[in-house]
Amino acid sequence: MTITDITVTRAGHFAILANGCSNVVVANAKILNAESINHRDAFNLISSSSVVVTNCVIQGSDDAMVLKSDFALGQKINSQNIHIMNCQILSTENNALQFGSETIGDFHDITWAHLQIGGAGKAGIGITSNDGSIIDGVTYDDITMSNCACPIFIKLSNQDRPSSDPHPVGRIRNISINNVIATHSTLFNRTNTSTINGWFDGTNTIIPIENITFNKVSVSNIGSQPASAATNDPPRTESWQPQSFGKWPSYGWYLRYARNISFTNCQAHFDINDDRPTVVVESCTNVLFDTFKADVGGASPYDMRFTNTLNFQVTNSASTSNASLRLLVTNATSASIVSPPYFNPADGIYAGTQSVIIACSATDAAIRYTTDGSTPTSTSGTLFSGPVLISSETVLLAVAYRGGMVDSSVNTAIYYYPGTFPLPPPPPAAAIVRLRGRIYSVHALRCPRRYPERRQHQRRTLGGAAGHRRRAIH
Numbered sequence: 001m002t003i004t005d006i007t008v009t010r011a012g013h014f015a016i017l018a019n020g021c022s023n024v025v026v027a028n029a030k031i032l033n034a035e036s037i038n039h040r041d042a043f044n045l046i047s048s049s050s051v052v053v054t055n056c057v058i059q060g061s062d063d064a065m066v067l068k069s070d071f072a073l074g075q076k077i078n079s080q081n082i083h084i085m086n087c088q089i090l091s092t093e094n095n096a097l098q099f100g101s102e103t104i105g106d107f108h109d110i111t112w113a114h115l116q117i118g119g120a121g122k123a124g125i126g127i128t129s130n131d132g133s134i135i136d137g138v139t140y141d142d143i144t145m146s147n148c149a150c151p152i153f154i155k156l157s158n159q160d161r162p163s164s165d166p167h168p169v170g171r172i173r174n175i176s177i178n179n180v181i182a183t184h185s186t187l188f189n190r191t192n193t194s195t196i197n198g199w200f201d202g203t204n205t206i207i208p209i210e211n212i213t214f215n216k217v218s219v220s221n222i223g224s225q226p227a228s229a230a231t232n233d234p235p236r237t238e239s240w241q242p243q244s245f246g247k248w249p250s251y252g253w254y255l256r257y258a259r260n261i262s263f264t265n266c267q268a269h270f271d272i273n274d275d276r277p278t279v280v281v282e283s284c285t286n287v288l289f290d291t292f293k294a295d296v297g298g299a300s301p302y303d304m305r306f307t308n309t310l311n312f313q314v315t316n317s318a319s320t321s322n323a324s325l326r327l328l329v330t331n332a333t334s335a336s337i338v339s340p341p342y343f344n345p346a347d348g349i350y351a352g353t354q355s356v357i358i359a360c361s362a363t364d365a366a367i368r369y370t371t372d373g374s375t376p377t378s379t380s381g382t383l384f385s386g387p388v389l390i391s392s393e394t395v396l397l398a399v400a401y402r403g404g405m406v407d408s409s410v411n412t413a414i415y416y417y418p419g420t421f422p423l424p425p426p427p428p429a430a431a432i433v434r435l436r437g438r439i440y441s442v443h444a445l446r447c448p449r450r451y452p453e454r455r456q457h458q459r460r461t462l463g464g465a466a467g468h469r470r471r472a473i474h
Contacts, residue, residue, distance in 0.1 A: 069105030103133035124148030198257030223270030
């Protein structure tokens with residue numbers, strides 16, 4: 001099925017609802033579903049596979065571009081081989097890019113690339129498994145966002161839907177997030193901290209979110225919170241919504257019940273002075289911050305807190321004024337952790353065979369990789385000894401390890417071969433959209449005038465004057 005060159009302005013509840021579909025292309029479409037009086041979701045892609053969404057403007061008052069898996073067709077259906085790229089996306093109330101909330105079937109081989117997000121009342125990037133779904137093998141690259149109440153929200157919960165089909169708690173793992181810039185992170189008086197939160201049954205069982213790698217990711221928060229807020233303890237709930245966390249103890253990142261998480265060349269900023277720490281890590285294992293930059297509040301007593309955490313490392317990191325980041329460590333142990341491996345050429349869209357080199361910044365580190373969807377470890381997977389030849393759709397997972405150090409987090413790359421799928425040229429540099437009776441350019445979209453106190457946050461770039469890299473199209 002191919003949907004091209006359409007404009008939807010009065011869709012009702014959904015503009016596009018595709019359930020149980022395969023071999024779908026949606027290109028050069030404008031879905032203008034942001035008027036909350038009449039409309040809700042823009043594009044629900046449910047239990048579907050082999051889908052390309054490209055060069056579209058996608059707006060919803062509820063979720064904008066959302067992947068789900070429900071029981072509407074009477075069975076669990078997995079989703080895979082989905083690629084969403086070169087789109088301009090806006091959610092005026094909820095999530096811009098989202099997994100969930102209905103997440104019964106599994107998700108694998110999903111890419112989100114070259115996207116501009118103009119706003120989200122909840123998360124800019126939302127990854128939630130709530131009904132037993134395994135979300136495994138996902139990449140995000142080259143994404144800019146503004147006016148998103150929570151830049152990145154990753155949450156594992158147990159809604160147990162449908163109750164007639166009992167299932168275990170799901171998993172979220174093997175996700176790579178690269179080259180993301182979030183600025184002016186607020187919408188409709190909401191501003192929430194970027195979060196990774198696994199599952200805890202309240203007694204003994206923890207199911208961590210694992211193997212999440214961040215590279216050149218800059219998140220932001222409006223700020224203005226006092227140092228006393230650092231003692232806040234977000235409630236442990238089964239909700240998938242960021243606002244259910246109440247008041248966060250940190251402004252940049254909050255990690256709880258997670259394992260094998262790495263931040264490389266990442267940043268955190270606030271618009272207004274915030275005296276909470278930048279990062280709080282609780283009940284986690286193997287967390288690396290390498291070359292991390294952060295704004296520091298004028299009255300903040302410390303900048304990063306590690307509590308009940310096994311194996312953390314902060315290296316080559318500093319405040320934006322180049323002062324050392326101050327750590328508060330409680331019942332936590334530091335360790336030397338291998339940096340995640342990287343791929344050359346990087347993942348992206350290809351037509352011919354690629355000879356992929358997998359390397360690591362750690363001297364003498366060994367690398368193992370898989371191409372069958374299984375998670376490599378220091379004892380499983382193929383030992384890297386020469387270029388990996390890739391000529392078809394491949395999810396490449398790799399881990400680096402070295403004696404005397406903690407193994408790296410697993411890094412994920414997806415090499416996409418479109419085959420016969422058409423890939424139209426990109427859209428114009430800016431698209432004009434209509435939101436609540438006013439006309440906006442997606443690239444210049446800011447908070448509505450009802451909140452004049454929200455000052456414009458200057459865009460920050462990563463990686464020098466050239467900004468962040470773009471995923472190559474070959």
